[in-house]
Amino acid sequence: MRLAQAFSLGAWLIVTINLLMAFGAIGVFTRMTPAIAEIISNNERSLQACEEMLTALVKAAHDKGDKKLAHSQNFKKALERAKHNVTEGEEPAALDTISSHYEGALAGSKQALETTTAAILTLSKINRDAMANADKKAQQLGRGGAWGIVFMAVFVFIAGILFIQQLNSKLLKPLEEIKTVLLEHQTGETRRRCAAANLPTDIRSIFGSINSLLDRTTHDFSNNR
Numbered sequence: 001m002r003l004a005q006a007f008s009l010g011a012w013l014i015v016t017i018n019l020l021m022a023f024g025a026i027g028v029f030t031r032m033t034p035a036i037a038e039i040i041s042n043n044e045r046s047l048q049a050c051e052e053m054l055t056a057l058v059k060a061a062h063d064k065g066d067k068k069l070a071h072s073q074n075f076k077k078a079l080e081r082a083k084h085n086v087t088e089g090e091e092p093a094a095l096d097t098i099s100s101h102y103e104g105a106l107a108g109s110k111q112a113l114e115t116t117t118a119a120i121l122t123l124s125k126i127n128r129d130a131m132a133n134a135d136k137k138a139q140q141l142g143r144g145g146a147w148g149i150v151f152m153a154v155f156v157f158i159a160g161i162l163f164i165q166q167l168n169s170k171l172l173k174p175l176e177e178i179k180t181v182l183l184e185h186q187t188g189e190t191r192r193r194c195a196a197a198n199l200p201t202d203i204r205s206i207f208g209s210i211n212s213l214l215d216r217t218t219h220d221f222s223n224n225r
Helices: 004-060 063-083 091-107 110-186 201-224
Strands: none
Touching: 004 063, 004 091, 004 110, 063 091, 091 110, 110 201
């Protein structure tokens, strides 16, 4: 029956949309989480290197001899880690400035110290800004995914309402009409027949068959009397 196929198609359509909505939500958040984690991890390493370089500069200014040499080595190690963890386009310029002036800063040059410190702070700001931008993008992606799910949910809701209305008008009401006619026929109201407007072809055919059967039953009953 075409009516059954139509209702089956409508039901499967609603199920499919719900599945797409579920998998879409999973896809959005699955794609978002690893990207954010990687960005934060990379920038966190650079920020840690900046902190270690600043600490080494401060300690080197107050210590001498082997301790100062150790602070210098710590600075170089932190600088190397920062160089191998470049994730933002602005970082190389700041790293070049640090590389050019850090030896003078460790040696006690005030100008070199100011330049190196400013470059380290710039490098730190670049990474903090990158983390803030990553957070902003994550929020935008999350909001976009949430609104997408909302729109799909609204669509499913409307589709469900339309499906229920069609089910009620094209199937449930005709079934109720058939039930009423048969019950009345059993109680003696033999002139009652199935009737309704704007019915699907399949239901009209069923109504016609039932009415024909009732006509024959009524005719046979009259003849027997």
